[in-house]
Amino acid sequence: MKKFIAAPFGNYIKTKNTISVSGSWTVEKRTGRIIQIVKTLRYTKRGWVNKIGLRNPGITIGLPKHKENEVFSIAGIEKEDWRIFAEKIPKDFNVEVNMSCPNIDEHHIEGIEDFDPSTREWFIGKISPLTTFEELDSYINSFKFKQIHACNTLPVEKGGLSGKELIPYTTKFVKHIKENYPEVEVIAGGGIDSIKDVEYYKEIGADHVSFGTVCFNPLKLRKLV
Numbered sequence: 569m570k571k572f573i574a575a576p577f578g579n580y581i582k583t584k585n586t587i588s589v590s591g592s593w594t595v596e597k598r599t600g601r602i603i604q605i606v607k608t609l610r611y612t613k614r615g616w617v618n619k620i621g622l623r624n625p626g627i628t629i630g631l632p633k634h635k636e637n638e639v640f641s642i643a644g645i646e647k648e649d650w651r652i653f654a655e656k657i658p659k660d661f662n663v664e665v666n667m668s669c670p671n672i673d674e675h676h677i678e679g680i681e682d683f684d685p686s687t688r689e690w691f692i693g694k695i696s697p698l699t700t701f702e703e704l705d706s707y708i709n710s711f712k713f714k715q716i717h718a719c720n721t722l723p724v725e726k727g728g729l730s731g732k733e734l735i736p737y738t739t740k741f742v743k744h745i746k747e748n749y750p751e752v753e754v755i756a757g758g759g760i761d762s763i764k765d766v767e768y769y770k771e772i773g774a775d776h777v778s779f780g781t782v783c784f785n786p787l788k789l790r791k792l793v
Contacts, residue, residue: 569766570776571793572717574757575641575664576620577783585793586779587690590630591641592666595649597626608727615731615759616781617724621671627656639664639690645672650679659687667707668696670723680711690715692755697722697737701744708749716745717755717778730781734758735765739772746773761788 578588601623718741721728757778
């Protein structure tokens with residue numbers, strides 16, 4: 569079982585026992601990250617909420633930072649983005665396709681099929697808690713993902729919610745994928761802040777786990793990694 573540090577935490581946290589996911593990167597730069605963090609990142613009774621919205625300096629900056637043992641997370645928000653991604657991202661890069669940020673008006677997915685998964689150890693599709701089984705089946709069959717990362721933050725009034733509320737969503741996706749697509753690996757994320765949570769996801773069939781907002785707590789993260 570591999571342990572991932574989810575984006576954007578993977579931009580900053582690198583350990584020998586985990587795989588860092590950088591990004592999520594977009595074709596064009598999206599400014600205002602610090603302002604959005606200050607304005608929207610809050611801890612609530614339900615968990616962490618943010619409305620950062622994939623703020624990043626763009627893939628021109630991101631590509632040179634990529635390391636061989638990391639995963640490069642990308643998100644298409646314009647119709648031509650996937651053509652540009654396919655042209656610029658080397659074929660041996662490990663890639664996570666973020667199709668599910670709740671703080672983006674629309675994700676464009678046309679063109680993901682142009683990526684060749686056979687040249688990449690990790691070719692991951694990151695889905696929303698609200699993804700339907702029909703959509704998930706289409707993603708797996710059309711885009712040939714080797715792994716599915718379940719799941720991203722839950723859309724709420726003030727942004728995206730992470731934490732324990734994601735566990736039921738992740739659970740149903742793990743079970744659906746392992747029952748119907750046993751060849752596809754599942755990366756379970758959502759609500760993990762203890763070894764008990766890791767063991768739970770392993771018991772229901774997850775192949776790997778991803779750590780997100782637990783990264784705000786260095787002591788808990790250290791125990792997990």
